[in-house]
Amino acid sequence: MAREARGKKAKRPSYKKVVLSRPGQRDIKLVALGRLLSALGVGTALVSVAHIVGSYWAGESIEQGRWVLPIMAAIVAGAGAFYEIWYGGRAARNEEKRIRHRLLGTVFDSASLPTDEESGLGSGKLITLMTDNAERVTEYRQVYFGATVAAMAIPFVTLAYVAIAIDPVVGLSIMVLCPLIPVLIGAFMSLFRKTSANSRKERGILSGQYLDAIRNLVTIRLLGAGPRTEKHLREQGERNRGAIMKLLAGNQIVIIIMDGLFSLLLICCSAFLTVGRYHAGALDLGEALAVMFLTDLLIEPLVQVAGFFYIGMGGMASERAIGSYLASSSKNNDSTSQGTAITDAGNxxxxxxxxxxxxxxxxxxxxxxxxxxxxxxxxxxxxxxxxxxxxxxxxxxxxxxxxxxxxxxxxxxxxxxxxxxxxxxxxxxxxxxxxxxxxxxxxxxxxxxxxxxxxxxxxxxxxxxxxxxxxxxxxxxxxxxxxxxxxxxxxxxxxxxxxxxxxxxxxxxxxxxxxxxxxxxxxxxxxxxxxxxxxxxxxxxxxxxxxxxxxxxxxxxxxxxxxxxxxxxxxx
The missing domain is CATH 3.40.50.300 (P-loop containing nucleotide triphosphate hydrolases)
Structure with a gap:
């Protein structure tokens, strides 16, 4: 039974492949490339400046040409950062249009429109899929996901450079702490998944109720039900607000723990090891400064954590909702009408x-x-x-x-x-x-x-x-x-x-x-x-x-x- 369950779990559809178009999946990689390019420029500039400062402290003369590399690296870093932001936003809007087009096409091609009883997807929730959920998916995938994957890789690449080019003790010792970042994110994600799902549910209910009120506005006015409808919408709006506040509160807790405590721990450990190796004579001043400067890149993933539980979890939940609808509808749309052929229709x-x-x-x-x-x-x-x-x-x-x-x-x-x-x-x-x-x-x-x-x-x-x-x-x-x-x-x-x-x-x-x-x-x-x-x-x-x-x-x-x-x- 356990083996069968594992087999079924392994065959679950990849909602990313169901929801995102091929250009959308390509755009994720291009955004990640922009983040990596920016980090490469920053790292090169920091190491170059560290060695210049170290040489100056040692009394060596600094040639004017030595500043060309850090300046060029800084330009590359800025270009990479600009490309990531510009291209990510552009890609998100284009993919959002493609997702909406697919959803509309699925609705138009459907053998019958879904009802709440059949699929839990009425017109209000369908509109939520095409508007709020489509926007959240693209903000998560095109803007956030590629940059986050790149940010997770940057500390390991940076420390691998430190271990190979500067000092293996410092590089490998600090690298032991880096896997704690995705582990902690996964733990917090499991802890707050229910809160994120509840926020999405309340938002969908509110959208459906607003749509019903707008479509039946004349009837509501004729029956004098305006105040009651307004009160009902206000109560649902308050429930939606409360669900969002709980999600944001969880987000702030994660930011405090990850960005505050963990980044402080990482910086203190890096400083302690670097200073110790410097006093032991394993590092000169330029190398020690390079390690300390590169600490800025080690906390790169923590910059992304701030948006994970609002952009990340909301985007993943929206992607599951859209993917589930597209996957279930495609079976119906791809199949032809059932029944039996008629041979006696005549004229x-x-x-x-x-x-x-x-x-x-x-x-x-x-x-x-x-x-x-x-x-x-x-x-x-x-x-x-x-x-x-x-x-x-x-x-x-x-x-x-x-x-x-x-x-x-x-x-x-x-x-x-x-x-x-x-x-x-x-x-x-x-x-x-x-x-x-x-x-x-x-x-x-x-x-x-x-x-x-x-x-x-x-x-x-x-x-x-x-x-x-x-x-x-x-x-x-x-x-x-x-x-x-x-x-x-x-x-x-x-x-x-x-x-x-x-x-x-x-x-x-x-x-x-x-x-x-x-x-x-x-x-x-x-x-x-x-x-x-x-x-x-x-x-x-x-x-x-x-x-x-x-x-x-x-x-x-x-x-x-x-x-x-x-x-x-x-x-x-």
Missing amino acids: MAIAARDLEFDYGRGTVLGGIRLDVPRGAKVAIIGRSGAGKSTLLSLLRGSLPLQKGGIAIDGANVNGLGSTEVRKLTASVSQATWLFTGTIADNLRIAAPEATTEEMWEALRKAQVADEIERMAQGIDTYVGEQGVLISGGQAQRISLARALLSGRHILLLDEPTSQVDIESEERIIQAIRELGPEWTLLMVTHRRALLEIADQTWEMKGGVLSPFVTQVGSAQ
Whole structure:
């Protein structure tokens, strides 16, 4: 069992390789190179100055040319330090963009968006990954990690030089103390890991609660829940502040112990050994001064300790969170849709066979069979919770297949990735979402290369062109955040125009008239009625007028789909 556990532990993914791009991993080495170059310049300058001072004390004449080496070394040290800071910051910002791009790509390619119940990763935490966590990872890896690795190596390299070029007793004796630095850092990291994890957790909760409050601001105001929401956010903010203060307090403790006590111990030991060897005649004054001056490089790692428990631990925790999400999502995104292939789809635009789906709370769909002929307008009715929206989600690729098969426009869904499935249909939801920008901006989301005439043609088909023409800016009219500057009926028809402009001729409509006024409903129905035979429509609806223009009507009951045979007037 122990051997098996060790084997499993050895196969844990390297989150650095999962999260960081190849340029990002290269940048770590380049930043470390800048730190080493700076230390080389500093060390060379210090040794040169020490020997000059020693020669001067011994009464030797100092040639002016002897100052060239320390001056040049100081310039190299400054250039290395500047390069480390400049390149590290630049690399961090570039890698941050790459990480966000990967996260967004993972979300867009995902077969279904994660929920809190499924993965503990809701929209608030997802935003935290893309903002705060991405920034922390790059600050840790691109700015801090490479410099820290180099800083850990500098004392050993320095003491190896002392042991070889100056005095082996001093060099090897002091080198014994250096391994205590990473050992103490590891011990403190284990001690404060829980504090760091709690700080990250509270920060994620606060981000999610702020996002919920912003998204539901109108509802909060209408219900008079503003003071309660404010109090709740203030309490969570205080918990977040307390978690950060605990982390910073631990950081200060480490700084006091490491930077204060340990550096003092290291300096005292170096001074004691150097003075002793000088009096014993093993070192001349120049060599003794060189060892004492080089003590500055021995405490190089302690400079990095100050940021370890805030930058280091926070960065590692963020890297694990992002890496875990990318690793788990990539398995889903790289795999194709499951299910069975359909061989009897014929000339159907949509064919579904034996569809079953379960969210883990009981069967939602049980053996669905559906045929939608090309050019047909098919309606599905049923009570709320019957499974209508789940069926549409499977057809448009928002949910992965579990059992059964789907063929859309002659293509079997099983064997296709979620992105390919979504390209087969266009959707119009009952809750219209318009992006901040102009009407043209929202239309071009579906067709980036669409011409002005093509956009107007789609708006005419959606029965909204005449209203937009009366607007002062036409299709360049600004719609506001979530389309608040235009009516709900206009927004829904613009959403329909966007679907028509997409170039996909199979439309999935989810209650397209449920949240609009009567006039807008009539115009949407008229737009759907006038669509030609090149368009295939599958509509989920309760509205009688939409049922009247349907070529077929199906009813969903308890996850089972059957032809609707009752009079239209009695539809649910």
